[in-house]
Amino acid sequence: MSELQTIKAYLNQLPATLLKLLDIEPPHGTIPEPVQYILELYQGIERISINLIDNFGLFEITYLKPQFMITNSEVMLLLSTKNPYTLGVLHQIIYGGFNIESNGFHLLKAINNAGKTSCFIGRKKDLDRYDGGTKSIPKDTDMSTWVESAKAINTHHLSWMHYLDFENLHKQQQRLKQRTPEDLIEKLINRTDKWILGNYKQLRPNSLMIIIGDHGRVKLDLEYSGKIAQWREASVPIAILIRK
Numbered sequence: 026m027s028e029l030q031t032i033k034a035y036l037n038q039l040p041a042t043l044l045k046l047l048d049i050e051p052p053h054g055t056i057p058e059p060v061q062y063i064l065e066l067y068q069g070i071e072r073i074s075i076n077l078i079d080n081f082g083l084f085e086i087t088y089l090k091p092q093f094m095i096t097n098s099e100v101m102l103l104l105s106t107k108n109p110y111t112l113g114v115l116h117q118i119i120y121g122g123f124n125i126e127s128n129g130f131h132l133l134k135a136i137n138n139a140g141k142t143s144c145f146i147g148r149k150k151d152l153d154r155y156d157g158g159t160k161s162i163p164k165d166t167d168m169s170t171w172v173e174s175a176k177a178i179n180t181h182h183l184s185w186m187h188y189l190d191f192e193n194l195h196k197q198q199q200r201l202k203q204r205t206p207e208d209l210i211e212k213l214i215n216r217t218d219k220w221i222l223g224n225y226k227q228l229r230p231n232s233l234m235i236i237i238g239d240h241g242r243v244k245l246d247l248e249y250s251g252k253i254a255q256w257r258e259a260s261v262p263i264a265i266l267i268r269k
Contacts, residue, residue, distance in 0.1 A: 076188065076236045144177045
C-alpha cells in the first residue's frame with residue numbers, strides 16, 4: 026500500500042471524470058469539475074469497466090488486502106462525501122450530486138447521447154431507480170452479475186457492475202446465527218477480488234478498470250474493537266484505478 030498513490034477528491038467529481046475519460050465533454054456549470062490528475066494520467070482510454078462493491082472502503086482494502094486490487098492498483102481516490110452509503114453513492118455518480126437530474130444531467134444518458142454505449146448490471150430495484158431508461162440488465166445475485174459482466178465489459182464504452190450480496194447474506198446468517206458480519210465482509214471481498222481479476226484478464230487493451238467501494242446500505246454494528254474500530258469508523262469510500 027505504501028507505493029499506491031492516493032489522491033483526495035469529491036465523490037461528485039466522478040461523473041465529469043468518467044465523461045472526459047471517454048472523450049465526452051461534461052456540461053459545464055452543471056456538475057462538479059473532473060479530477061484533472063486522472064485525466065492527465067489515463068489518456069487514450071477506449072472503455073471503462075466499473076465495479077461497485079458494497080461494504081468496501083479505505084479500511085477494508087488496507088486491513089483485508091484483497092490480492093488483485095492491492096497488487097495491481099495504480100491510483101486510489103479517497104472520496105469525500107456527506108453520504109457514503111450505497112444509495113447516496115449511486116445518486117451522486119449518476120446525477121453529479123444529490124438532486125435528481127439536476128439541470129437535466131444523468132451520467133448514463135449523457136454517455137448514450139454522445140453516441141456511446143453503457144450497460145448497468147445489478148439488482149432490479151436499483152436499476153429501476155437509476156438507469157434512466159438506458160440499457161440495464163437486472164440480476165438477483167453477485168454470481169449472476171459477474172457472469173453477465175463477461176459479456177458486457179468489452180462491448181460497451183462504460184460497463185457498470187454492482188456487487189451487493191452482503192445485505193441479503195447477512196440477514197440470512199443473522200437468522201441462522203452463523204458467520205459474523207466481519208467474516209462475511211472479508212469472504213465476499215476476497216471472492217469479488219478474484220472475479221474482478223477474471224474480468225481484468227478478459228479486458229481489451231486501452232481499458233480502464235475502476236473499483237468503487239461504499240459503506241453499504243446502512244451503518245453496521247461491527248465487533249471490531251480498539252484502534253481497529255476507530256480506523257474503520259474513519260474509513261471513506263474509495264475508487265481504485267487499474268489500466269489494461
